[in-house]
Amino acid sequence: MAASNLAVKQALKNNPAPSSVDPQEVHKWLQDFTWDFKEKAGKYPTKYDMDVNTREQFKLTAKEYARMESAKEERQFGTLLDGLDRLDAGNKVHPRWGEFMKLVANFLETGEYGALAGSALLWDTAQSPEQRNGYLAQVIDEVRHVNQCASVSYYYSKHYYDPAGFTNMRQLRAINPLYPGVKRAFGEGFLAGDAVESSINLQLVAEACFTNPLIVALTEWAAANGDEITPTVFLSIETDELRHMANGYQTIVSIMNNPDTMKYLQTDLDNAFWTQHKFLTPFVGAALEYGSRFKVEPWAKSWNRWVYEDWAGIWLGRLQQFGLKSPKCLADAKKDAVWAHHDLALLAFALWPLTGIRLELPDRQDMEWFEANYPGWYEHYGKIYEEWRALGFEDPRSGFSGAVWMLQRGHGIFIDHTSSLPFCPTLGKGALKPSFLEKNGKRFAFSEPHGERMWLQEPERYEFQNFFEQFEGWELSDLVKAAGGVRSDGKTLMAQPHLRSTDMWTLDDLKRINFTVPDPMRILNWQPAH
Amino acid sequence: MSKQHWYHTPTRDEWLERIGTLRTAREGIEMLRNFREQHLGPDRKTYDLKKEANWIESRIEMRVSQLHAEETLSDDDLLHKTIDGRCAREVANSWWEKAAQVDSAIELGQLCVAYRKACKPPMMPINYFAPVEKKLVSKLLKLRAENYLVTPIEELRKARNVTPIHVQ
Numbered sequence: 001m002a003a004s005n006l007a008v009k010q011a012l013k014n015n016p017a018p019s020s021v022d023p024q025e026v027h028k029w030l031q032d033f034t035w036d037f038k039e040k041a042g043k044y045p046t047k048y049d050m051d052v053n054t055r056e057q058f059k060l061t062a063k064e065y066a067r068m069e070s071a072k073e074e075r076q077f078g079t080l081l082d083g084l085d086r087l088d089a090g091n092k093v094h095p096r097w098g099e100f101m102k103l104v105a106n107f108l109e110t111g112e113y114g115a116l117a118g119s120a121l122l123w124d125t126a127q128s129p130e131q132r133n134g135y136l137a138q139v140i141d142e143v144r145h146v147n148q149c150a151s152v153s154y155y156y157s158k159h160y161y162d163p164a165g166f167t168n169m170r171q172l173r174a175i176n177p178l179y180p181g182v183k184r185a186f187g188e189g190f191l192a193g194d195a196v197e198s199s200i201n202l203q204l205v206a207e208a209c210f211t212n213p214l215i216v217a218l219t220e221w222a223a224a225n226g227d228e229i230t231p232t233v234f235l236s237i238e239t240d241e242l243r244h245m246a247n248g249y250q251t252i253v254s255i256m257n258n259p260d261t262m263k264y265l266q267t268d269l270d271n272a273f274w275t276q277h278k279f280l281t282p283f284v285g286a287a288l289e290y291g292s293r294f295k296v297e298p299w300a301k302s303w304n305r306w307v308y309e310d311w312a313g314i315w316l317g318r319l320q321q322f323g324l325k326s327p328k329c330l331a332d333a334k335k336d337a338v339w340a341h342h343d344l345a346l347l348a349f350a351l352w353p354l355t356g357i358r359l360e361l362p363d364r365q366d367m368e369w370f371e372a373n374y375p376g377w378y379e380h381y382g383k384i385y386e387e388w389r390a391l392g393f394e395d396p397r398s399g400f401s402g403a404v405w406m407l408q409r410g411h412g413i414f415i416d417h418t419s420s421l422p423f424c425p426t427l428g429k430g431a432l433k434p435s436f437l438e439k440n441g442k443r444f445a446f447s448e449p450h451g452e453r454m455w456l457q458e459p460e461r462y463e464f465q466n467f468f469e470q471f472e473g474w475e476l477s478d479l480v481k482a483a484g485g486v487r488s489d490g491k492t493l494m495a496q497p498h499l500r501s502t503d504m505w506t507l508d509d510l511k512r513i514n515f516t517v518p519d520p521m522r523i524l525n526w527q528p529a530h
Numbered sequence: 531m532s533k534q535h536w537y538h539t540p541t542r543d544e545w546l547e548r549i550g551t552l553r554t555a556r557e558g559i560e561m562l563r564n565f566r567e568q569h570l571g572p573d574r575k576t577y578d579l580k581k582e583a584n585w586i587e588s589r590i591e592m593r594v595s596q597l598h599a600e601e602t603l604s605d606d607d608l609l610h611k612t613i614d615g616r617c618a619r620e621v622a623n624s625w626w627e628k629a630a631q632v633d634s635a636i637e638l639g640q641l642c643v644a645y646r647k648a649c650k651p652p653m654m655p656i657n658y659f660a661p662v663e664k665k666l667v668s669k670l671l672k673l674r675a676e677n678y679l680v681t682p683i684e685e686l687r688k689a690r691n692v693t694p695i696h697v698q
Contacts, residue, residue: 045667047675194671264675271678328679412697437692442577444692449683456686457678459572460643465581529694 026061042125044195047264052127054254056134057246065137069144076148076236080155080229089228090159095499097225099357100291101156102165103178104218104230107283109149110170111186111206116142118190118202119244122251125195131254134247141240148233155229164487164494165356171484172356172494177347177467178283180420184464185279193461194268196251201272203248209273209311210280211241217288217302224294252319262323270327274450277333278419281307282430285341286348289370290362298373303337329450332431338374340430342381347413347422349388349497350402353480353510358496361385361393380429394498396509404515412520415466417444418451422467436526443521472519477510479517541579545586549593555601558594559613559653565590566647573643595652609655618658622649626662635673636689642666 042050084090093101119138126132157166173179189201215238219231255261285299312326327333352359362370362385370377388405392398406413411426414434425434428447435452437444446452455462471479480486485494491506552558568575569583579586598613612618625645632638645666649659687694 043664045664045671047668047671260672264672267675267678436695436697437687438695439690439692440574440577443695453679453683453686456683456690456692457674457681459690460639463572469580525698526695527698529696 026063042127042195044121044125046125046195046197048194048196048255048261049258050126050128050131050196050251050254051257054126054128054131054250056128056130056250058134058137058243059130060133060137060243065140069140072236072239073144076232077151079232080151084155084228084232085159087228088159090156091161093160093227093229094225094293095161095358096293096360097222097227097291098156098160098162099165099359099499100287101152101222101227101230102169102357103355104287105149105152105156105166106169107178107182107186108214109146109153110182111190112142112145112149114186114190115202115206115244116146118198119247121191121195122199122247126251126254128254131250134243134250138244138247141243145237145240148237152229152233159229162358168484168494169356172354175354175467175471175479175483175485176356177351177354177415177422180415180464180466181279181283184418184420185276188461189272189275193458196255197268197272199248199251200268201275203244203251204269205272205276206280207241208245208248208315209307210276210284211238212306212310213299213302214280214284215241217297217299217306218284221288221292221296224296225292249318252322252324256322265322265324269324270329271454273327273333274329274454275419277307277329277336278416278421278451281333281336282340282344282421285337286345289341290345290348290359295369299341300338300374304334307337308334332448332450335431338430339428342370342374342377343423343428343430343432344421346381346384346402346427347424349385349393350406350413351422352402352497353476353485353493353495353505356485356494358499360499361389361497380427384427394503396503396505397512399509399512399514401513401515404513407518412524414445414447414520415468416447416451417464417466418446418455418462420464420466421447423447436521436529438526438528443526445521468517468519468521471517472522474517475511476513476515476517477507480510481507539582541582542585545582546589549589552593552597555594555597555613558590558597562587562590562594562653563647566650571643571647573640591652598652609657612649612654613652618654621654622658622662625649626665629666629669633673635670635677638666638670638673642670 116139119135119142123132123135123139126135153166153169157163160166169176185201186206190198190206192198215234219234222228222230222234252265255265281303285303288299289295308330312330316324316326348355349359349361362382367378367382367385370382388400388402391405392400393402403413406424406427411424413422413424414436415422423432423434423445425432425447431448433448435446435449437446437452444455446455474482480493480495486492486507487494491508493505493507493510496505549561552561565587569579570587574583594613599608602608607615610618612621625641629638629641632641642663645663651659653659
């Protein structure tokens with residue numbers, strides 16, 4: 001042995017290299033990272049002063065984190081790639097549910113990406129090393145979640161009977177009427193504006209309030225409809241959410257020492273709740289109840305238990321000691337929890353060629369369930385669906401469109417300028433109180449006063465260009481083709497108004513509708529209100 | 531097939547032609563100032579360009595940056611002076627000093643918009659522009675938040691100069 005090697009061996013014998021380090025010891029070292037708090041300032045604007053001595057609850061180190069997450073990944077991907085493959089799980093999913101998963105997996109992936117950026121933004125804003133450590137762990141979690149959501153789409157695209165939409169859903173983001181709502185809630189809500197408000201949107205509302213109904217309820221409905229893929233992945237995601245909820249709580253704790261905080265916090269909580277609710281309440285409800293053959297608990301009941309009682313009651317109750325109250329808009333949200341998802345589903349059926357998925361009108365069995373759980377549903381929505389079916393809603397030769405049917409009967413479709421989601425003032429049963437405004441020759445539609453107030457208070461924040469403004473004058477089939485809404489044969493639509501493999505709608509069938517996109521804010525005879 | 535195309539529109543083409551005629555940074559600055567005044571921000575004069583406004587602004591900015599870089603030999607000037615040769619630190623601070631006198635959310639909002647239109651790169655190097663914008667916006671957020679939920683809608687509509695409309 002060379003003399004140098006002998007010397008190394010001897011040195012190691014005298015001073016053995018540590019084979020492991022106590023993670024909590026490492027965590028203590030983090031406290032020695034002494035940033036210059038006087039000189040250094042956060043990168044993003046905020047109204048709040050975040051305490052430099054804030055603690056975080058999990059005190060995770062990278063080593064502990066990696067060990068824990070690798071065990072989760074092994075279980076999850078092992079189940080997907082081995083167990084579920086052998087069980088042919090992809091083809092045991094009820095097609096109604098499988099179709100909605102094209103939207104759910106994609107929207108959640110977008111949300112996770114926004115959450116990644118949002119928690120990184122908080123890392124750049126907080127000053128306490130411990131608090132930053134908590135946000136950093138969340139950044140890594142969100143990278144994981146983005147990949148997990150993408151892997152749900154990937155798995156479905158390989159194993160599900162109709163991959164169109166799992167392979168390329170985001171291609172349709174320009175025309176899918178729901179995508180702007182996703183971007184508003186999960187994009188802009190999580191990572192723009194006041195950094196602490198972003199934390200409230202992401203951690204205190206979306207994660208602490210809505211991941212229970214979104215992920216836990218959704219996986220229950222998934223399993224009931226034959227989907228073992230989604231629970232395998234989404235429940236693994238949910239195991240990370242507690243850390244994020246704790247981060248949200250810690251954000252609040254970090255700003256409470258400053259007496260000015262209470263001047264701002266209630267406003268941010270109210271706005272964040274309304275922002276997240278406007279998209280999540282109707283979308284999740286519609287996905288569960290209209291994307292399923294086999295029903296579980298009505299969405300209104302799940303929402304009431306998890307959002308109203310658990311979050312607004314118990315979770316926010318913990319923050320009462322700081323003077324925080326439930327959002328004032330909670331009563332309107334409660335009304336939405338009963339009806340807004342039915343309103344959204346009606347618009348989704350009316351605008352089906354833009355959605356990229358296959359939708360199936362409620363049948364007799366569904367209608368009985370809806371009427372039993374939402375008394376009055378049949379008179380309001382059920383009769384419309386029956387009429388649409390009779391007029392040839394599913395038939396590619398019919399030239400029928402629910403959107404045209406609505407417009408011909410004076411049921412205008414507008415886009416809410418703040419939430420970016422469509423609404424119909426005359427057919428909606430949710431908490432609607434529409435208003436229309438004009439400024440500098442441009443007209444704006446709002447579905448309710450909370451959103452109107454947000455725009456009036458922060459007009460530069462809502463520069464959204466809506467679908468009608470963007471595509472006014474486009475013929476429908478040209479638009480769907482240009483947006484990428486056709487299958488590999490270049491003519492059959494990705495979206496379909498039924499689940500069969502026969503009678504698939506093509507671009508020619510869509511052209512038969514003879515529909516050119518109008519901008520209702522320009523063509524209607526608008527006059528100043530008195 | 532429609533003549534409309536996903537990425538090219540007659541409006542974009544028309545502006546690309548106009549931008550292509552710019553030969554000096556000075557001409558470009560003039561165009562950018564006018565464009566921002568007319569077509570951008572909540573106080574814009576017109577919404578005629580709809581979604582194209584941001585795209586066109588970015589193309590003017592690119593051309594102005596290029597012309598400015600070609601005409602400016604010193605790195606120091608690029609990093610520390612505004613595009614028209616003033617000390618960037620002094621200009622940025624003068625906006626913050628103006629903001630210190632303002633205690634109305636509406637007025638400060640207008641000032642923030644004016645700052646962005648006047649100083650957003652390439653008008654001012656980002657290393658001076660961004661920190662002052664952060665300070666301005668933090669103050670604006672504070673002023674707005676206190677009465678955000680309680681100011682009557684009618685009062686807000688009046689302050690924003692909007693008219694309620696309905697379908698006849």
